[in-house]
Amino acid sequence: GNSVTQMEGPVTLSEEAFLTINCTYTATGYPSLFWYVQYPGEGLQLLLKATKADDKGSNKGFEATYRKETTSFHLEKGSVQVSDSAVYFCALSLRRETSGSRLTFGEGTQLTVNP
Amino acid sequence: IAGITQAPTSQILAAGRRMTLRCTQDMRHNAMYWYRQDLGLGLRLIHYSNTAGTTGKGEVPDGYSVSRANTDDFPLTLASAVPSQTSVYFCASSPLGAPYNEQFFGPGTRLTVL
Numbered sequence: 001g002n003s004v005t006q007m008e009g010p011v012t013l014s015e016e017a018f019l020t021i022n023c024t025y026t027a028t029g030y031p032s033l034f035w036y037v038q039y040p041g042e043g044l045q046l047l048l049k050a051t052k053a054d055d056k057g058s059n060k061g062f063e064a065t066y067r068k069e070t071t072s073f074h075l076e077k078g079s080v081q082v083s084d085s086a087v088y089f090c091a092l093s094l095r096r097e098t099s100g101s102r103l104t105f106g107e108g109t110q111l112t113v114n115p
Numbered sequence: 116i117a118g119i120t121q122a123p124t125s126q127i128l129a130a131g132r133r134m135t136l137r138c139t140q141d142m143r144h145n146a147m148y149w150y151r152q153d154l155g156l157g158l159r160l161i162h163y164s165n166t167a168g169t170t171g172k173g174e175v176p177d178g179y180s181v182s183r184a185n186t187d188d189f190p191l192t193l194a195s196a197v198p199s200q201t202s203v204y205f206c207a208s209s210p211l212g213a214p215y216n217e218q219f220f221g222p223g224t225r226l227t228v229l
Contacts, residue, residue, distance in 0.1 A: 004157075034217070043119075043205055043220035044158075089157060102173075103148075103218055105157035 002027045006090050006106035013080055013113050021075040021109045023064075023090035031092040033057075033066050033073040034103070038087040047075075047088070080113045087111070118142065119221035121206050127227045128196050136191040136224050138206030145211035147189040148173075148218065149181060151202040158205065164189055165211060196228045 007022040025031065032051045036044040048057030053068035062077045073090060090106040122137045140147065145166045150158040150173075160173030164183040178200060180192045189208075193200055203225050207218040 036220075041222075043222045044207075045220070046217050049217065102160065102163065103158075105159075107155055107157045 002031070002092060002094070002104045004090050004092055004104055004106035006088075006109050009108070010110035010112060013111070015082055015113055015115050016079045017113075019075070019077040019080045019084075019111070021088055021090075021111070023073045023075065023106060025071050025073065025090075025092050027071075027092055027094065029094050031094050033064070034091045034093070035062070035064055035073070035075050036089040036091060036105075038089065038108075040086070044089065080111075082113045082115050085111055085113045119206055119208060119219060121204075121221040121224050123224060124222070125225040125227075127229065128193075130197055130228055131195050134193045134196055134226070136193075136204055136206075136226070138189045138191070138221060139187050140189075140206075140208045140219075140221075141187065142208060142210075142219065143186060144208035144219070145186070146209045147183065148207040148209075149179070149189070149191045150205045150207065151175065151200075152205060152223070153202050161191065161204075196226075198228045200226065201228045202226060 004025045034049045035047040037047045038044045048059040050057040050066035056065045064073050064075045087108045087110050089108045091103045093103050119140045148163045149161040152158050159175050162181040164170045167186050203223050205223045206221040209218045
């Protein structure tokens with residue numbers, strides 16, 4: 001079956017620190033990979049995505065590279081801000097152009113950035 | 116309406132009662148989904164619908180039912196609520212056939228079953 005494993009949290013950093021949140025996956029087939037972010041009291045929002053091996057997704061200073069050889073999609077940001085405090089979810093979806101998407105999520109990683 | 120709306124925002128419910136969570140989207144997306152979010156477990160798919168008139172079971176469907184009478188609405192019903200159904204419920208939608216399979220989420224319903 002399909003599964004996503006994220007590094008255990010919570011993660012607490014100081015402002016301007018470097019962030020890495022690890023994500024690995026298992027899948028039958030060739031999945032699309034996503035990072036979603038959930039700010040306090042809100043629903044999930046797509047942060048970035050990658051659809052094939054070696055693709056790099058990026059948005060708002062965050063980056064993640066689809067690594068097929070290590071089945072990983074680690075999230076990185078060079079300098080975090082207090083406003084980045086949120087829960088981050090790694091997810092995969094098998095490419096299904098006619099039957100809709102079925103997202104499989106990791107457990108989520110709580111990030112707190114202190115000023 | 117812009118995007119996905121859910122109602123109610125939160126609810127406290129006695130065990131054994133029936134409850135329907137509402138979800139409406141105005142993006143004309145074909146596919147819709149219901150997830151539950153529990154601490155340490157991420158989001159788990161309850162039911163989904165690829166298009167109006169069809170539904171399917173997700174990872175944790177027991178105790179829940181859905182219907183999809185039209186494109187915009189996708190209600191989730193708990194026929195007889197139990198405390199283990201205490202959770203935050205998220206509705207989502209996506210355009211069928213989108214190659215990147217991005218989903219758009221509502222703000223969630225926080226349900227407590229006592």
